[in-house]
Amino acid sequence: MTSPAPAAPGLKPFAAMLRREFAGYFRTPLAYVFLAVFNAFAVSLAFFVGGLYESGVASLDRFFLYHPWLWAFLAPAAGARLWAEERRQGTLELLLTWPITVWQAALGKFLAAWLFLACALLMTLPVAFTVGWLGDPDWGVIVSGYAGSLLCAGACLGVAAVASALTRSQVIAFVTGFLACFLLVLVGYGVFDELLAGLFGPAGIDEIRRLGLWRNLEPFTLGLLDVRPIAYFLSVAFAGLGLSTIIIERR
Amino acid sequence: MPLIEAKHLSKSYGALRAVHDVSFSVDRGEVVGFLGPNGAGKSTTMKMLTGHLRADAGAALIAGLDVAEEAVRAKQHLGYSPEGAPAYGEMTVREFLRFAADLRGLTDPAASVRRTLALCRLEEVAAQGIDTLSKGYRMRVGFAQAVLHDPEVLILDEPTDGLDPNQKHEVRRILKEMAATKAVIVSTHILEEVGELCTRVIVIAKGEVRCDESREKFLARGADLNAVFRQLTA
Numbered sequence: 377m378t379s380p381a382p383a384a385p386g387l388k389p390f391a392a393m394l395r396r397e398f399a400g401y402f403r404t405p406l407a408y409v410f411l412a413v414f415n416a417f418a419v420s421l422a423f424f425v426g427g428l429y430e431s432g433v434a435s436l437d438r439f440f441l442y443h444p445w446l447w448a449f450l451a452p453a454a455g456a457r458l459w460a461e462e463r464r465q466g467t468l469e470l471l472l473t474w475p476i477t478v479w480q481a482a483l484g485k486f487l488a489a490w491l492f493l494a495c496a497l498l499m500t501l502p503v504a505f506t507v508g509w510l511g512d513p514d515w516g517v518i519v520s521g522y523a524g525s526l527l528c529a530g531a532c533l534g535v536a537a538v539a540s541a542l543t544r545s546q547v548i549a550f551v552t553g554f555l556a557c558f559l560l561v562l563v564g565y566g567v568f569d570e571l572l573a574g575l576f577g578p579a580g581i582d583e584i585r586r587l588g589l590w591r592n593l594e595p596f597t598l599g600l601l602d603v604r605p606i607a608y609f610l611s612v613a614f615a616g617l618g619l620s621t622i623i624i625e626r627r
Numbered sequence: 628m629p630l631i632e633a634k635h636l637s638k639s640y641g642a643l644r645a646v647h648d649v650s651f652s653v654d655r656g657e658v659v660g661f662l663g664p665n666g667a668g669k670s671t672t673m674k675m676l677t678g679h680l681r682a683d684a685g686a687a688l689i690a691g692l693d694v695a696e697e698a699v700r701a702k703q704h705l706g707y708s709p710e711g712a713p714a715y716g717e718m719t720v721r722e723f724l725r726f727a728a729d730l731r732g733l734t735d736p737a738a739s740v741r742r743t744l745a746l747c748r749l750e751e752v753a754a755q756g757i758d759t760l761s762k763g764y765r766m767r768v769g770f771a772q773a774v775l776h777d778p779e780v781l782i783l784d785e786p787t788d789g790l791d792p793n794q795k796h797e798v799r800r801i802l803k804e805m806a807a808t809k810a811v812i813v814s815t816h817i818l819e820e821v822g823e824l825c826t827r828v829i830v831i832a833k834g835e836v837r838c839d840e841s842r843e844k845f846l847a848r849g850a851d852l853n854a855v856f857r858q859l860t861a
């Protein structure tokens with residue numbers, strides 16, 4: 377035997393994947409552009425559109441109000457490269473002949489992207505501190521708002537992962553991912569109510585509205601920790617992760 | 628036990644029959660030249676052997692392990708460089724090899740990377756981004772990731788494609804050095820490579836094995852290898 381007869385590698389391949397993917401965001405200027413754009417929009421929407429300051433209330437609900445829109449746009453931007461880039465570079469063939477399961481690779485990629493989005497979100501903490509400095513907010517509510525926003529990001533990323541698994545073009549992955557997330561935003565605002573009323577009836581419409589992103593994020597911003605929205609975000613995230621994995625396995 | 632075994636492999640893309648009932652095995656110490664015209668099914672066969680493509684029928688075994696059933700264990704014994712030697716272009720050569728070493732869970736990844744950089748004469752470009760390298764270096768990077776873990780089975784899809792004569796010579800030199808302890812398949816359409824490098828030849832055309840014999844027998848078929856090749860693949 378010339379090979380060192382490698383032992384069961386356990387978590388090492390997964391950890392290596394997670395590290396590479398996370399570091400990958402910072403290898404190109406894209407990451408910094410992304411972080412800057414996210415912050416600029418998150419803050420300006422809250423202050424200039426949401427009137428966070430004028431409202432005179434020490435709370436971040438006007439800040440989180442726009443997060444479904446932000447994630448619908450920026451999670452597909454961050455997630456577009458997940459698989460599309462591997463396909464374009466031909467490295468998917470390499471990766472799939474290395475001793476790692478598709479599931480380990482997919483989970484590593486997904487968590488790295490989620491972690492990156494978490495970094496973007498954490499960079500908005502000065503907004504929370506500003507509110508804390510100006511008034512006396514309920515910090516529990518702020519923490520739950522951040523948790524909800526992070527879960528919302530994961531759900532959008534799940535959608536983005538599927539879009540990315542389907543194509544070798546990051547642009548196509550971004551556009552389709554964005555459109556799908558955009559639908560999830562609009563559904564919650566009842567945009568399709570008239571269209572859907574005929575199909576599902578008035579009771580059905582309310583159920584469908586519950587599939588919107590904001591409807592599920594709102595309770596978090598009020599400090600209400602409910603099982604249903606948590607389950608909603610996590611199931612969209614992991615359904616997307618699972619579906620993208622299956623697409624890659626069956627390519 | 629042969630280190631590489633193809634058992635009745637078949638693969639179709641829609642109506643196109645890419646590979647049909649291909650069987651062969653490769654033992655330790657053998658370097659098999661895998662010859663055939665473009666589109667003959669060479670790459671498809673290699674992709675099935677390496678577990679990248681699922682065979683429609685048949686099985687591929689690496690070191691006795693089925694690449695579909697025991698994928699991760701089988702792939703630990705395998706080094707593979709796909710056609711065109713793809714790599715993560717935004718990483719440096721050292722980062723890329725280190726990632727491959729970590730992903731493979733090697734016990735001393737830093738030492739493996741150092742050894743491989745030296746073996747493939749990549750030290751001088753180790754800190755360069757792979758995207759910035761010349762084709763010759765990029766091909767060597769692809770080769771380097773394949774031999775990083777000193778695998779028993781080496782499958783290389785056109786490893787000398789696009790290299791200048793000196794670089795080709797270099798790749799062949801390294802391969803010959805390692806060949807004694809490994810089972811190697813090298814696909815090529817450079818017929819001279821057969822005489823220089825291989826111990827055995829498999830010719831494939833239209834998805835079927837047309838000839839599988841020792842180098843001596845193959846070379847004895849005629850002085851003009853191009854004519855031999857044309858006749859075999861007609």
